[in-house]
Amino acid sequence: MTTIGVDLGGTKVFAVRAGSDGAVMAEAKAKTPVQGGPMAVVDAIVKAVAELGGAGGGDDELPVGVGAPGVVDVERGIVHAAPNLPGWTEPFGLGAALSEALGTRVVVDNDVNVGTLAEHRLGAGQGASNMLGVFVGTGVGGGLVLDGALRRGPTGMTGEIGHVVFRPHGRVCGCGGRGHVEAYAGRAGMERRARELEAKGHDTVLTELAKAKRMTSSVWAKALAAGDRVAIELLDEGVAALGQAIGGAVTLLDVDLVVVGGGLADRLGSSYVARVGQAARAQVFAGHRVEVVPAKLGDRAGALGASLLVT
């Protein structure tokens, strides 16, 4: 069945027309509107869908799935908190607004959930009964497949491995919590710490490579390749944080496959994922087995997973 999947990100909207086998027939990209709040986002998505031939006004509109950042009420199509979307300060019924504008069925879920779904059905987790998806980028997100089905849980926030505590009373996380995995392994947390260390006199090429901009995944990769001590130390800590949290998740859940993706993990590649796997296995309870493998779908996982919501 052909459907449309939309990955709604903080900076861009990426949409695909795809078969349920993951074959992508067409793509559309747009910038996420920085003004106008949720209604401007609705317009941007409607345009992208139209570009894919999905909103012609006929009787055979393609159904649309959307992966959105933040907390999503899947049943009602409401995106509650979305700190990464400009002007999205109140809960908004994205599903209903899009469905009305497009005249078709629309399902909205959290972006990490749809990424996990995509890796499970079409990527590195194909055929697995149980899988933890871990996405390492600006932050660290996670999603959980148990007994073949995506677990959403009562609040829709299952799999939040980025906000598991790694070091009690440790670094402040973007969410305000203390010592969370994301504060150590996510790009934003590592950047904050790198700038602190430089301000304290530690020598690092990270700020130079980043220039006036953010420290992208490429910046980290280059600093590592250059043997930068600060970059190496921060990455080591991130690997330790992910390893401890994944090890705990495996011990608790008896999940035997962990798929690691996201911008930073994709850029640093299989050696990074292998190190995370090694750290995780060192902390797994005897008797549990776990494979930790790189994600396969790259930055298409979100849109593809969204397209699967409506197949």
Next chain:
Amino acid sequence: MTTIGVDLGGTKVFAVRAGSDGAVMAEAKAKTPVQGGPMAVVDAIVKAVAELGGAGGGDDELPVGVGAPGVVDVERGIVHAAPNLPGWTEPFGLGAALSEALGTRVVVDNDVNVGTLAEHRLGAGQGASNMLGVFVGTGVGGGLVLDGALRRGPTGMTGEIGHVVFRPHGRVCGCGGRGHVEAYAGRAGMERRARELEAKGHDTVLTELAKAKRMTSSVWAKALAAGDRVAIELLDEGVAALGQAIGGAVTLLDVDLVVVGGGLADRLGSSYVARVGQAARAQVFAGHRVEVVPAKLGDRAGALGASLLVT
């Protein structure tokens, strides 16, 4: 429906004849045989079942559920590793042996799983869709109910919260691992540490209260009541370990109810469980809600849960 439930422990066999509503009609107790290995255990269980009127040789034998320590293959009725059962060094088909001896249907599961099942169906977790059961005694066990059903997972070892890492490279756990929750919060781990501290010159009433025996839950309760510094400090660490692991489990699984039982938790009572709850909530990701409540069934949870395996 009336069934028989057997709690097979390291020191005693406790069996009940019970209705599926948890009403206990009769009880039988026996010592776990210290010699003769698995076949002696089978004999002891057969006797206990006969005492309950469950093995008269007629056509209407009551089905029997068994909760056994260690790793259990539920489908095949095999108890693999059972370090707490004397002479149980090889995997043994307890289900088949009992079924043949009793002429009835027998289901065997892990003791912590059946305790969790009992608290979920008949105890503090009644009606909950999602529940984590945590049992704090000599060790720390855990079981998981997700979407109304006990999760067993691919290895049958789901919910092993006692073996989640609390402090990397920390105290050695009974399982040989490092820094596990059980090494800090379980009675055996706390006792080992208390004896170490005393050997190092710390003043404590724990060894005196225990005399030449183990530090039972009552010993800990008395030492706490007496304001013993070592006991207070070790209990504090145990609460912190449980809090961190439970907080992580809630963040990861979106489980909103945690039931805390087991010999030590039962003895220390609701104030102990409340402190564990407070520690857990302090580490839970914003947006998750969790109630941490005392178990209700005490040391009958195992036998009652076992009886539920065959209803």
